[in-house]
Amino acid sequence: MITLFIDNQKVAVKEGTTLLKASEKLGIEIPTLCYHEGLPPYGACRLCVVEIIGEKKNRMVAACSFLVDEGMKVLTISDRVLKRRRMIVEFLLARCPDIKAIRDLADKMGIKKPRFKTKNLDCILCGLCVRVCNEVAGIGAIGFVNRGKKLKVDTPFHLASDVCIGCGACSFVCPTGAIEMELDAVKRFRELLGIEHKCRYSLMGLVSYKVCSNNYECWRCKVDQRIRDSLATHPIFAAKKIKTEKVNQYFSFLKKIQE
Ligand code: SF4
Ligand code: SF4
Ligand code: FES
Known part of the structure; x- marks a missing residue:
């Protein structure tokens, strides 16, 4: 176990824990935007910034991706931290002035209007959608395209x-609501591309082979209802767990027969 001090409170956590998780253990809430429990940390938005007290100089780090160390002293609401977070939220508010999640953050910080030129976008480029599609679903249907000011999330060549x-995992993890799930669009794409109408859950690996018998109207389908009722999170995270468990089972079996 590692012992450290967060906002002058002592806490002991397992080695390899992030500052975000250690703070959670003390009930200290650190704001995040590009972090999701089911994904490895990415450190893109920097909203979770905290200050580590050093012998000579303090350091500003992202709590979601920085690991605890023995005797570490951390401040989560120092003047420097609040100033840095305020600046980040101002930038985001200028980029996405109509997004509720950003407006709520700005309200909490007392920011009425950003000092920067406003745009009217809905994506903050946090990368959660791209990562869940790549790293959890293992599909890679979307990615970042273009560079600089034109950087955006899209499918290759903007094609179906x-x-x-x-x-729908991309839509589920998006903190701004920039991606809306349209199941009839999924159906249209599959028709357009001449792909078999397999049930989404079959494609996710959660049910054995099944062709959709319900015209992709999942909201009125028993299969969808049953799966959603049995899970506490988005099905794709459960599918990943099942896959990992299966791989682990396979390795334990392999280990046994090799002994
Ligand atoms: S669409 Fe949503 S999840 Fe994807 S990068 Fe933009 S804000 Fe993040
Ligand atoms: S409507 Fe039912 S069978 Fe079809 S994709 Fe949705 S959950 Fe699967
Ligand atoms: S939540 Fe930590 S950098 Fe975005």
């Missing part, structure tokens, strides 16, 4: 994806 399985 022939690999998307319609799981």
